[in-house]
Amino acid sequence: MQSFDEEKYKDRMIEDILALVRIPSVIGEEEKGAPFGREIQNALKKALEIAGELGFRTFIDPEGYYGYAEIGEGEGLFGILGHLDVVPAGEAEQWETPPFEPVVREGRVYGRGTQDDKGPMIAAMYAAKQLLDRGHRFSRRLRFIFGTDEETLWRGIEKYMEKEEVPDFGFTPDSVFPMIHGEKGLLQLYLRGKGTADFELVGGSSFNALADQASLGLKNTAKDDDSSKFQSLKGVYQSLKNNNYPVELTENRLTLHGKSAHSAKPEGGRNAINLLAKFLKDTEFKNPGISFIDEKLGLSQYGERIFGKLDDVSGPITINAGQIKIDEEGSEIALDIRIPVTVEKSLVEEKIHEHVKAYGLTVTEHDFLDAIYLPKDHPLIKNLGEIYSKVTGEDAEPLTSGGATYARAMPNCVAFGAVLPGRDKTEHQPNEHIIIEDFIKVAAIYLNAIEKLTSGEG
Secondary structure, eight states: OOOOOHHHHHHHHHHHHHHHHTSOOOOOOOBTTBTTOHHHHHHHHHHHHHHHHTTOEEEEOTTSSOEEEEEOOOSEEEEEEEEOOOOOOOOGGGOSSOTTSOEEETTEEESTTTTTTHHHHHHHHHHHHHHHHTTOOOSEEEEEEEESOTTTTOHHHHHHHHHSOOOSEEEEOSEESSOEEEEOEEEEEEEEEOOOSSEEEEEOSOTTBOOSEEEEEESSSSOOTTOHHHHHHHHHHHHHHHTTOOEEEETTEEEEEOBOOBTTSOTTOBOHHHHHHHHHTTSSOOOHHHHHIIIIITTOSSOHHHHOSOEETTEEOEEEEEEEEEETTEEEEEEEEEEOTTSOHHHHHHHHHHHHGGGTOEEEEEEEEOOEEOOTTSHHHHHHHHHHHHHHOSOOOOEEESOOOGGGGSSSEEEOOEEOTTSOOOTTSTTOEEEHHHHHHHHHHHHHHHHHHTTTOO
């Protein structure tokens, strides 16, 4: 097993991670040549610039949907798929340092995208760089494929799959070690219904993250202490405060703060939308959307009131109200549902339709990704597990996950790292970070995996 040459590559690797994280590549307005906004396009160009400096051949899609970097001359193609877009940073106050001004502190690199997915892609690229520098013979070509809207609708990677050569097999460094051999289905829905002229409720920033805040504002712009609705708003504020929840009341607007977490792994998070809905019960702030969230979702992320107990080897179903908007034009709730690998989508849809009917809400599908599952004796699983065990000395029992990674984008692909066992997954959370010491080990794992899988052994 080769070790990663920390002395030669570490500092440059960290600098390149910092350079990418400085680009706030949250999805934005479409421009010519930048279908997902200028910042995502800047991140794509920067990643390819880094790859070119490392000695890789690079290509950018003329329409701006994707790019790739390649080394080797063999006929077969091994792919490493990652993404350069990130979820919004959320509330700045919850970050110890600005999310897009990355810092190195106490052996860690902090910033949005350090763990998901810019840092892991850079680590894998430096692993390949070491092999290139040491004269490794690539009997299969290695291609780093950069997607651009993984956090939304996957249009970038879909364009790649339509227009370019599909790898024979590969991995995405966008989850945890040892590896993920099964991923739950992903169903994203909009629930829409009637609105209200009396107040506005907004919360959340993306389907796939627990809402870190929800805000309720009265329509009148001047505070009226005699208004029954303002008195009711003060009552909600006081109830939340009495229960020690972080809440603010400024003029006619109440803002409740939650704790963000990835919707696929909601443990430890607190969805501000669900919590506010609970405290609006029996107040003047009535709306079918609020009632649905309180009565059918409650404070759980597992949908027991809708689905009952629904789980399998991949874990329980999860359901997240990631965004809400209620105003005089209508109501809209964005639901993110992670479906266990053996559960049919049709069953989930049937249950959702059954339970929204009483609230007069319509259901519109936003996105769906089917579950994936590779058996434990699949050659890719066995090869990656063997490499992981030899480098770390640890067990390589494959895992299942509720996450939706680019492993779904092509056949014979799995999520492989980059978070080591026992370490926190900080993706989609304030103070997202990577541990530099861990990343040296991560680069060593990727180095040995790439060496084996591009030498014709795997």
